[in-house]
Amino acid sequence: MNQDETDKTTCDQEWPDSLDALVAAPAHHEVLLENERVRVLDSRIKPGETVPVHTHRWASLLYVLGTSDFIRYDNEGNAVFDSRTAASSIEAGMVTWSPPLQAHSVQNVGNTEIRVISIELKD
Numbered sequence: 487m488n489q490d491e492t493d494k495t496t497c498d499q500e501w502p503d504s505l506d507a508l509v510a511a512p513a514h515h516e517v518l519l520e521n522e523r524v525r526v527l528d529s530r531i532k533p534g535e536t537v538p539v540h541t542h543r544w545a546s547l548l549y550v551l552g553t554s555d556f557i558r559y560d561n562e563g564n565a566v567f568d569s570r571t572a573a574s575s576i577e578a579g580m581v582t583w584s585p586p587l588q589a590h591s592v593q594n595v596g597n598t599e600i601r602v603i604s605i606e607l608k609d
Contacts, residue, residue: 506540
């Protein structure tokens with residue numbers, strides 16, 4: 487089994503549909519396009535907002551439109567990433583890769599909106 491097959495199987499088994507970003511955190515995720523191969527999301531987090539616990543079951547290409555300081559928490563509320571202490575920064579205009587993300591929440595602790603277009607690859 488190659489890595490892609492492992493990721494797909496793991497995602498389907500570990501992350502129920504109820505935690506999908508569109509179901510668990512619809513106020514922060516908007517579908518721009520979806521078909522059998524991709525789902526394109528516009529994700530927005532205003533300053534001071536915390537996104538409810540959710541998942542992203544597919545690997546994705548991320549296009550960062552707006553950045554701010556943020557903290558990512560696991561599904562038990564433990565901080566797992568803080569942009570304020572990260573070794574590298576995320577900047578507007580950046581394009582990056584993201585593996586599937588297990589259950590997490592994100593809190594915008596900065597002064598500007600976080601906005602990311604994600605192209606999730608379903609296969």
